[in-house]
Amino acid sequence: MIQATGATSITATTAATTSTSATSTADFDTFLQMLTAQLKNQDPLNPMEGTEFAVQLATFSGVEQQTRTNQLLEEMLAHTSGDLGQMAQWIGKQARTTQPVWFGDSSLTLEVTPDPSADSVLLVTRNAAGTEISREEIGPGSGQIEWFGRDGKGDRLPKGQYSFETISIRNDEVIGIDPASAYGRVVEAQLGPQGTEVILEGGSVVLADEVTALREMD
Numbered sequence: 027m028i029q030a031t032g033a034t035s036i037t038a039t040t041a042a043t044t045s046t047s048a049t050s051t052a053d054f055d056t057f058l059q060m061l062t063a064q065l066k067n068q069d070p071l072n073p074m075e076g077t078e079f080a081v082q083l084a085t086f087s088g089v090e091q092q093t094r095t096n097q098l099l100e101e102m103l104a105h106t107s108g109d110l111g112q113m114a115q116w117i118g119k120q121a122r123t124t125q126p127v128w129f130g131d132s133s134l135t136l137e138v139t140p141d142p143s144a145d146s147v148l149l150v151t152r153n154a155a156g157t158e159i160s161r162e163e164i165g166p167g168s169g170q171i172e173w174f175g176r177d178g179k180g181d182r183l184p185k186g187q188y189s190f191e192t193i194s195i196r197n198d199e200v201i202g203i204d205p206a207s208a209y210g211r212v213v214e215a216q217l218g219p220q221g222t223e224v225i226l227e228g229g230s231v232v233l234a235d236e237v238t239a240l241r242e243m244d
Contacts, residue, residue: 113215113222113234120209121224121232122239126154126187127210128228132244134173134188135209140166141194141202148195149173149206154187164192173208187228207238 122137140147144166151160151173160177173190175183190206214225215234222234 113224116212116215116224116237116240118243119212119240120243121212121226121237122207122209122241123226123230123232123237124189124205124207125210125226125230125232125236126152126189126228127208127226127230128186129173129175129183129188130185130227133175136171136173136190137169137207137239138164138171138190138192139168139204139206140192141196141204142166142168144194144196144201146195148193150191150193151183152189152191156189159183161193187230209239209241211243 120135127134136149138147138149147164147166149162149164149171150158153159160183162178164171175188177183188208190208192202192204192206193200194202194204210226210228210230212224213227216223216225218231218233220233224232224234224237226232
C-alpha cells in the first residue's frame with residue numbers, strides 16, 4: 027500500500043509540473059510575439075523610450091529563465107520518480123550480488139550454484155585485489171551457505187572486501203567455474219553513467235539490475 031501511494035503522489039506531481047511547464051512556455055511565446063509586434067509597429071516619430079525597452083527586455087529575460095528552470099525541474103523529477111526514487115527503499119537492506127562485498131564482524135551468506143552434475147565443489151575466495159586467498163571443499167549442491175571468513179589454515183581473515191566463485195569437479199576434472207553471490211548491505215543509491223547504481227558497505231558499486239535478491243538485515 028505504501029508503494030502504491032508513493033507512485034500515485036509522484037505521478038500527480040509529474041503531471042502538475044508538466045502542466046506548469048507547458049503554461050510557462052506558452053506565456054513565453056506569447057510575450058515574444060507581442061514584443062516583436064510592438065517593435066515592428068511603433069511610431070518612427072515617437073519610438074519606445076530606452077528605459078521602457080530595457081524593462082521589457084528584462085521581463086523577456088525573466089520569462090526565459092523561468093521556462094528553463096521549469097525544464098530543469100521536470101528533468102530532475104523524471105529521475106527522482108523513476109528508479110532512483112524506488113532505490114531509496116533498498117537502503118539498509120542486504121542486496122545479493124556477485125560483486126565484492128564487505129566482511130566485518132559477522133559471517134556472510136553466500137548463494138552457490140555449481141554445476142548440478144559435479145561430484146565435488148570448491149569455494150574460492152578472493153580479496154579486494156582479486157588475489158585468491160583460500161580454496162575449500164563445500165560439497166555438491168546449490169543453495170545458501172554461511173562463510174565465516176577463514177583462510178586455508180583456519181585463521182580469521184581481516185576485515186575487507188571479498189568475492190567468491192565455485193569450481194565444479196566431476197571425476198577429478200573441472201567442468202565449470204561459476205561466480206558465487208553474496209549479500210552486502212546497501213548504504214546509498216545514485217545515478218551513474220550506466221544507470222541506477224547501489225553502493226554497498228565498503229564501497230562496492232553495483233548496477234541495480236545486477237542485484238538478484240534483497241532481504242532485511244539480520
